Amino acid sequence: MIFSPVDADEFPSRGGRPSIARGKRSTAGPTRLECVKIPTSHAVGYVTVAAMVPYLSIKTAWLLGSDIGVVDRGLMRTAPFVVGNLITAAMEIAGAALALALVHQWGRRLPVWLVLFPLWVATGLLAPVMLAAPLGFLAGTTAAPAADTPVDGLEGWVYGVVYAGFILQGIGLGAAFVLHVRARWGHIFRSQIGARIATDDDAHLDATALPGSSRVRATAVLVALVLMVVAVRLLWAFGGPTGLASEEPNGRSAAQRALDASTASLALAGLIGVVILVARRPEAIRAWLPLTAAWLGTGAMSCSGGYQLTLLLAPNTPFDTTGAGGFGLLIATQVIAGLLGASILRETLPSPSQMPRPSVLVH
Numbered sequence: 001m002i003f004s005p006v007d008a009d010e011f012p013s014r015g016g017r018p019s020i021a022r023g024k025r026s027t028a029g030p031t032r033l034e035c036v037k038i039p040t041s042h043a044v045g046y047v048t049v050a051a052m053v054p055y056l057s058i059k060t061a062w063l064l065g066s067d068i069g070v071v072d073r074g075l076m077r078t079a080p081f082v083v084g085n086l087i088t089a090a091m092e093i094a095g096a097a098l099a100l101a102l103v104h105q106w107g108r109r110l111p112v113w114l115v116l117f118p119l120w121v122a123t124g125l126l127a128p129v130m131l132a133a134p135l136g137f138l139a140g141t142t143a144a145p146a147a148d149t150p151v152d153g154l155e156g157w158v159y160g161v162v163y164a165g166f167i168l169q170g171i172g173l174g175a176a177f178v179l180h181v182r183a184r185w186g187h188i189f190r191s192q193i194g195a196r197i198a199t200d201d202d203a204h205l206d207a208t209a210l211p212g213s214s215r216v217r218a219t220a221v222l223v224a225l226v227l228m229v230v231a232v233r234l235l236w237a238f239g240g241p242t243g244l245a246s247e248e249p250n251g252r253s254a255a256q257r258a259l260d261a262s263t264a265s266l267a268l269a270g271l272i273g274v275v276i277l278v279a280r281r282p283e284a285i286r287a288w289l290p291l292t293a294a295w296l297g298t299g300a301m302s303c304s305g306g307y308q309l310t311l312l313l314a315p316n317t318p319f320d321t322t323g324a325g326g327f328g329l330l331i332a333t334q335v336i337a338g339l340l341g342a343s344i345l346r347e348t349l350p351s352p353s354q355m356p357r358p359s360v361l362v363h
Contacts, residue, residue, distance in 0.1 A: 041179045045103035048172025049096045055165045058158065059089040072153030080318050095122055095169065102176035108184050119177055120342070124299025125307060126170035131262035133163040136255030191287040193280050218344055219278050225337035226271040229301070232330050233264035243326045246319075263300060267334070270297010274341050277348045294345050301338025305331050
């Protein structure tokens, strides 16, 4: 809340009449404070941006040459880390702009793709961390769960600050997105899988109709790919070998296994969500439930997997990629599955601009 002084003549007297005559100002006496309330939606956006400040502060310090939180002095001044820090800092700034856009009126006037695509990328990167980081810390490790070959040159508190911030950012962006959808497409929360949806131009989407054969074939391919990813990720989560030489002889850390488990869970949830949306069964279920699962699952497979694949394939990567052939193949399969699932999701539902208003929703 922001408090500003207001003259005493702005308030009525005990009898309900103005304290001074109209048109005159009081020349003496104390002033009162008027409480100016910040809308809840705006507060969500501001808190989300505040959660990004520690991460941006650390990145800025590293880009300016500081060794704060770095055990291996000079590590952050090497070319791969300078480029990586620039890119991730820019992504964080974009995330801050997105958080503000979601909660302000001007954000509702932005093109749909300019809101949904960056948010899909952001949730895809944050969701696995939000699930894996608490598991990793509970297992007694402070290693970063966001990379399969984490850097050992950072102090433990850095991971605590960064990943706690990621969790808060994910919660904040999720809350801001819900508020944005309610304000912009609130009818989506009331739509059901078995509803016949009429758009404003009277073009009807009969949700009880059978999906097209091409969509069924694409979904069958998606099922095969996702089940493969889930099976291998769970194998790694329970200590199975990945083939990476950097993990021998101690194997994967608890944080890395937590990431495997969270990725497998999100991938399976995304698959279930896409299948429900394609089959449009069960009819009574609220559409936002499978839509949310499909959104998170496809985003996590595509974006988190793409991040890991970039670490493996980037020139002069600081990570040990010896023996990463099979590992990289699985990550590539995960990215392909995520993109395929997102494509099916995009083709399954009408665009938000074509979704019905509550008054034209026909059950």
